[in-house]
Amino acid sequence: MTIALAVAAAVLLGLGFVLQQRVAQQAPPEDSLSFRLFADLIGKPLWLAGIAAMVGGQILGAVALGAGDVTLVEPLLTTNLLFALVLARLLSAQQLGGREWGGAALLIAGVVAFIAATRPGTGAGTVAEPQNWIFIGLVLVIVAGLVALARRTSGSAQATTLAAAAGLLFGTQDGLTRAAMRILDGGGPGELLRSWLPYVVLAVAVVGLLLAQSAFEAAPLRASLPPITAAEPLVGIAYGITVFGERVRVxxxxxxxxxxxxxxxxxxxxxxxxxxxxxxHRHRRHPQVQS
Structure with a gap:
């Protein structure tokens, strides 16, 4: 069940990324890294459909994280790129080439090898608070540094940097979501609402979403999807091992x-x-020069 939920989440996340980027690439460049970007996008049905797919994927991912280990779920979530490729292929009506087949084979083989080798095992089942705060603080420092670097760049370099920052936050969000699900299972909704976790998860999700949309606006998906898709599982796995004490073979x-x-x-x-x-599929808009 956990694997099925994680794969279903990956399907929706891949769909959401493609739909969001097709709209975000047309947003005004000056709104990058500003919440005004949401105002530009909120009225676009295609973007809203992408957000709905992404939220659905995150909900399924949260259920999967509540039922299984982060070290199991996170690698499976990387397959969202396979489903994003399928949608992009349908939209572009182009044939898959050697790059696509080779990348798909490597991704699937890597996920299978990692899960088989680690043989994820449940840890103590409780959050180690000192490690939790240290982990979150370290991620925030790195994210702040990446955002500062992104402000000095443009185009693909800016998209890659912002996407890496978004991936770090999404991975942290996954770990925090699992901690929240533990509280929900143990104490119910009231206990969860009295804790700090749901509010931090929401804040991390909103900032991560802003960084991702800014990356999508800055350059095509080929610049933004790799760092998001790679950083999220790496951070999520590190969170599971460091904070939850999940066991892997060493x-x-x-x-x-x-x-x-x-x-x-x-x-x-x-x-x-x-x-x-x-x-x-189209060039970003440039201001017309008056003759």
């Missing part, structure tokens, strides 16, 4: 397979996201 042979699986996942993500199907 014998040298298994570590080698785990590292190889992660490397294959990342290379597969990059190959898929750099497909010509994720190239822009």
């Amino acid at each position: 014998a040298p042979p298994w570590l080698a397979v785990e590292a190889g699986g992660l490397a294959a996942m990342i290379v597969g993500v990059v190959l898929l996201a750099r497909s010509h199907m994720f190239a822009p």
Whole structure:
């Protein structure tokens, strides 16, 4: 059930990313990293459909995280790129090439190898508070540095940097969501609402969404999807091991397979996201010069 939920979440997330980017790329460049960007996008039905798909994917992902380990669910969520590619292929009416097939094979092989090698196991079941706050603080410092760097760049470089920051926040959001689901299962909605977790999850989700939309606005998906898709599971897995104490196999042979699986996942993500199907379908608008 956990695997089915995670794959269903990946389907909706891939759909959401493609739909959002097709609209966000037309937003005014000056609204990047500003909440005005949401005002530009909120009235676009296609963008709203993308947000609805993304929210649906996050809900299914939250249920999967509540039922299983982060180290199991996160690698499966990276397959959202496969489903994004399928949608992009339908929209572009182009054929899949060697890059796409090779990237898909590497991504799937990496996910299978990593899960098989780690053999995820449930940890203590409680959040280690000191590690939790240290982890969140470290992520926020890195995100702030990436945003500051993005402000000094433009185009693909800016999109990649902002997308990496968004991926870091989405991975942290996944870990925090699992912690919130633990409280919900143990104490019910009242206990959850009395904790700080749902409010931090919401804040992290909104800022992550703003960074992702700014990345989508700055350049085509081939610049923004790889860092989002790669950073989110890496941070989520690190959160599960560090904060939840999830057990993974650490014998040298298994570590080698785990590292190889992660490397294959990342290379597969990059190959898929750099497909010509994720190239822009129209150029961004430029102001007309009066003669």
